[in-house]
Amino acid sequence: MAEPRNYNDIRAWSVVRAYLSAASKYPWFFTAAVIATLIVEGENVLEPLYLKQVVDLLSKGTPTEAVLIAIYTALGIYALLYFSGWAGRRIASYLTVELEAEVIRDLFNTSAATLLAHSHEFFISNFTGTLTRRVTRYTRAFESFFDNIIFNFLPAIFFVIGILIVLSLKSILLGLGLLAWTLLFIGIQYAMVRYYQPLRIERSAADSATTGTLSDAVLNHATITTFASLDRERSIFGKVVDHWYTATRNSWLSNNYIAGVQGVLVMAIEFIFFVLIIYFWQQGTATVGDFVLIQAYLTILMDRIWGIGRNMRELYDVFADATEMLDIIELPNDIVDAPDARPLAVREGQIVFDHVRFEYRDGQTVFEDCDITIAPHEKVAFVGPSGAGKSTITKLLLRLYNVSGGAITIDGQDIALATQESVREAIAFVPQEQSLFHRTLMENIRYGRADATDDEVIEAAKQAHCLEFIERYSDGFDTMVGERGVKLSGGERQRVAIARAILKNAPILVLDEATSSLDSESESLIQDALAKLMQGKTVIAIAHRLSTIMHMDRIIVMENGRIALSGTHTELLSQESNLYKKLWEIQAGGFIAEDEDPI
Ligand SMILES: Nc1ncnc2c1ncn2[C@@H]1O[C@H](COP(=O)(O)OP(=O)(O)OP(=O)(O)O)[C@@H](O)[C@H]1O
């Protein structure tokens, strides 16, 4: 759960490029915001010059008309500059709001779309919570990124360049001195921020550990309650929080040390500049106004660079957060349409596994050389021990994975060369584990066919025997089913999934343990609905309970990724002793305790 961050993993330039390219869609907002910032800093550089003029004029001591006119002119310009600075700030803030809102909207849309387009394998190998957090962090980090650029880094750069020019015109020594000091100040802050980085990494890891431990406990609260282990969990969480306390305290204290060193550097420059100005004054080359000018510049300079260490840390966080999402955005998708992919045209629904070889990325080989031919409209059942590869057959047919050898064809067309969308449209699939959206029952069932009318949804729900439980809810079809459908029982979820398949009415029907969570009575009712649904379709049905598939055209018994046997129920039973016969006998004609694995 802890995600320690490391400088080496951070791709700052890739992030800058990604963000700038997102912002470049709004070139006017962007350019205008930069110009507004330039105006504000122009004001900050020029204003003290007129202040200096006023002070020099005042210190002359003789308020002649000419002097007064000069003073009021300088004050007038001062006021004008003040106003333009105010306007520049307001405009920069306004443009920043507009630009950030636009860009964040784009980033949300593009990163969600890229994330969801990833493969099945990608999602089962990554934590859901981590993925969604990455999207939010990536999009929201843009705000911090752009705020820092417009309100911190650009102003600091513009202002430093501005006063360097002004001071160098006065004395090259002052200019170079200030430049050297500014670089030293920023360099020392940068070095200290990096030096204390391990503390920050540790704090961030401790942060993740507290949320991780807490959410693990929340997810498992049922286990905690039934094992009466609240005290145990409290002490585990207490230890994690203790670590958080130490790590956080150390990291926060390091900020104090950085501020301490900054304070010393500020004192030093103030003092050095005092001495220099007094020296120039002795030489007759500096006035009281110059003294005021330098003071004003130093005050604004401090304002611009004091927080630069904190801003660097914020930018570092931005880069760290955004890199995590960029990794996902740039990750090549495992399953992509072939360059000249064409939509699959299903005429009859013949399915062929032609010498298919397949292994999961990190697993052993599931199929060495799998040959299966399913005739159009044939209804085939797959049975066999757990882990034999039955569900894998369905995943390959839906092209959730690519085969590593051989081909799978539907009506003679290689599914790897057809568009993924058309392959999946041709198949109605009831998976082994259903998960429902946190939406209403109506919306969940309608997922089978987006343009189905309410009446069609209700009819499908009726056929799948969903009405029995839907009517129990006072909100009926408008009932929200909870995250992943947790408010429904396993059997109820299965019936929703079957209703979806009924609604989809695709030429190929794939049922993976579609009725395994149902009691025998509901199952036999649903079998009727399924039998109707199967008419005129090619069907693959996987089941452990043999009674549900005994009437299928053909039964394929799988074992260790191989076809061990194949034939009709009667054929298989009439043979000498075989795996199917053994299974059938154990299940005593289909009467077997619920959920018991037949092997
Ligand atoms: N995503 C995955 N990554 C790695 N290995 C996997 C993955 N999914 C399944 N496997 C492995 O592939 C093999 C076949 O799994 P599969 O799910 O096809 O079995 P099954 O016949 O459907 O079993 P069950 O009857 O329990 O549903 C198993 O050994 C399993 O551990």
Ligand SMILES: [Mg+2]
């Ligand atoms: Mg399975």
